[in-house]
Amino acid sequence: MSVRTYRQIQRRQSRLIHVGAVPVGGDAPISVQTMTNTLTSDVAATVAQIKRAEAAGVDIVRVSCPDEDSTRALKDIVAQVSVPVVADIHFHYRRAIEAAEAGAACLRINPGNIGSSDRVREVVKAAKDHGCSMRIGVNAGSLEKHLLEKYGEPCPEAMVESALEHAKILEDNDFREFKISVKASDVFLAVAAYHGLAEACDYPLHLGITEAGGLIGGTVKSAIGMGNLLWGGIGDTIRVSLSAPPEEEVKVGFEILKSLGLRTRGVNIVSCPSCARQGFNVVDTVALLEKRLAHVTAPVTLSIIGCVVNGPGEARETMIGLTGGGGDNHMVYVAGTPDHKIDGDAMVEHIVQLVEQKAAEIEAAKAKE
Template sequence: MSSIRPWRDIARRQSRQIMVGNVAVGGDAPVTVQTMTNTPTSDAKATIEQIRRCEEAGADIIRVSCPDVESTAALKEIVRAASVPIVADIHFHYKRALEAADAGAACLRINPGNIGSEERVREVINAAKANGCAIRIGVNAGSLEKDLLEKYGEPCPEALVESALDHIKILEDHDFHQYKVAVKASDVFLAVAAYQQLSDQVDCPLHLGITEAGGLLGGTVKSAIGIGSLLWAGIGDTIRVSLSAEPEEEVRVGYEILKSLGIRNRGVRVVSCPSCARQGFDVIRTVEKLEERLQHIKTPMSLSVLGCVVNGPGEARETDIGITGGGQGKHMVYLSGVTDHHVQDADMIEHIVKLVEQKAAEIERESQAASEAAE
């Protein structure tokens, strides 16, 4: 409903653009949302099923771990079944990178300085070039090189940035430029400072994340603070929320961060009150049910759920659909910010779900008509 105000504008850092499969990362491309599977990659069926759930949640790019030859052997089937680009996570064994590139991975997550000799590095880069693979340099505070730990004494922003620059130099010395970089840490302050420093020194796309962030609640808070503050400052081209939770939850949290900043919208943005003694219905349980029932909606739209008329009308004026609690189990429904009709308590959930589905279909029809008119 509401338009973007000037004080909401984010001046995004200018980065060059790379391609991860058919998905653009960096430049003026949308900030992409990533996640990583937790099934054994060698179990192609289980991995594909998990990828399907992540795709449904809106994942743009999905990473799978390739620690052994059984995993890279299954990768070709996984890539063929996926509708989004697949990133192969490689740690030290350069042959896994070669196998993953040949199997169709859109990107290799690998630190070139960790895979051995100059010849091995050259082989991996040549394989990436031959197969159209991008590379993600993944610097992590928990696995910094020994010489950097000796130099700096502990993980610090300068150490993470120096590690990233060392790996970048290896790629550029081999005339490879289709790369993005992450400098992750579980400490929010460390990660944010490292990204801030690196963003001033390179023009490549940056992959944001607070690594090992924790469980669904704690990890969401840490990620929202770290990733959110960087995005607010215009830094970041693709994100992964690292949670001890199912990967589709990482995707949903990622979109919530982007929606909160007005960077990218997908699905229903719910505005709801924390509830109090004035509430005319059980706000907490209502919102829980609505969020679950509306997960299938991909069309960007807004829904306000307020328990009483104190703030309800004001919030409803700013959302596509709104509901405020009334007396005797009778609640007011707002459509496009205007009071429209009442609904009884017993019918409220089903009624709101139906209204949201109808509104989503209407928005999609209007969007399609506008596209056809522009052609």
């Protein structure tokens, strides 16, 4: 079996929608989202947080709009950021209308929870008038009472049925510019629900393991759950839900996509865990390189291996490689072949320069396409 064969992921075919200028679904790249945790009414703090997420590469940002102060602030927030903003709305239809008027690119709202059919029509009209898409967001922790009575507990079937009920309300109002999520904190429940929904409709799916936890635990749960779905071709946009700064969610999201070959943003470092054979301190070197290379957005592959056991082999597969040698004399690989040696004192600065140079070459070639 060739490498190309076993790395192929056949994505589920979904319809294409737009969140502002960002395409979601169809053949569009899988987008990475996050959500602010500031008071939305605090414009300066919210904008600063979104800017940090933008620097990490975020495609879409969601902000909560629970009250009029929040929707009033939304207009100023949207004007100061570069990425499309999703307004998170729960229950109150007026907030949805205000958010659409304030420039939200998307409304996260469940139409079945905002009251009468007249209210739904008003929200749909506002979305159409202002070019908003929507996200139907089903959560295992807040399923409708009639579904809990029918199924007895949150289960994949109940979550899918909830999503399709909300979708039908929008379809009945001739609105189809929406994506759907069926999130749960239980990995098995979330994955099963997404599989059921993927079979039941062709709308783009927003993936997430909700309330996943802190940076380490939440990263693991999200990687297992979303990685499972993405590997199976399911998912058009993702959000890693962490009890951590939003930019950390973005970084983890890109790492998940990069590991599956679905996005190629930034430096992908292949490094060993280190052992007594290491010719230099691998752990400290990698930590320093991650900080020094955080600004690079071009898809550069870099291997940092402490000794010659696996170093040459890993270096053959990366654009730039570093392998620990005897004493203070380490081998630098370029394009998979041994190129020159470098001593430990100059090592980090030299690798940074090589990566930045390679990134510039990639960007220049891309500009000519």
